[in-house]
Amino acid sequence: MNITQYLTEEHRKCDTYYAEAEKAVNAGDWEKAKELFNTFKEKTLLHFQKEEDVLFPEFERVTGIVMGPTQVMRMEHDQARQLMEEMERALEQKDKDTFLSAGESLMVLLQQHNMKEEQILYPMSDQHLDADRMVEAMGKLGEV
Ligand SMILES: [Fe+2]
Numbered sequence: 613m614n615i616t617q618y619l620t621e622e623h624r625k626c627d628t629y630y631a632e633a634e635k636a637v638n639a640g641d642w643e644k645a646k647e648l649f650n651t652f653k654e655k656t657l658l659h660f661q662k663e664e665d666v667l668f669p670e671f672e673r674v675t676g677i678v679m680g681p682t683q684v685m686r687m688e689h690d691q692a693r694q695l696m697e698e699m700e701r702a703l704e705q706k707d708k709d710t711f712l713s714a715g716e717s718l719m720v721l722l723q724q725h726n727m728k729e730e731q732i733l734y735p736m737s738d739q740h741l742d743a744d745r746m747v748e749a750m751g752k753l754g755e756v
Pocket residue numbers: 660663685689725729
């Protein structure tokens with residue numbers, strides 16, 4: 613399995629976790645929504661961690677491209693983290709509208725973010741880095 617396959621699969625899983633949380637919010641099942649949202653948040657943060665702690669530093673080291681795509685990706689991760697915090701607060705307050713509107717913003721952000729990774733950053737990583745070693749190192753951080 614290469615880097616592109618490994619991390620693209622994680623994007624798909626996170627999309628599914630979000631869809632499940634959103635369904636529970638729409639159904640007004642707040643207990644279940646909290647549990648499902650926690651899973652989504654935890655897995656998404658783990659995915660970000662694999663990129664920020666393993667992939668991006670190696671990409672920067674090997675390609676010498678430090679102020680490029682990896683910087684943009686880190687900034688977008690921060691935006692996503694803020695939106696997830698907003699969603700968590702909305703859940704606490706059982707505020708469906710705020711949750712769904714922040715969720716919509718997050719999905720648009722992540723869709724564009726993931727597309728850039730899947731089409732540009734991951735293929736470049738597969739081209740320049742040791743994919744087996746990267747996948748193994750990311751796997752050690754846990755399962756998304
Ligand atoms: Fe990312």
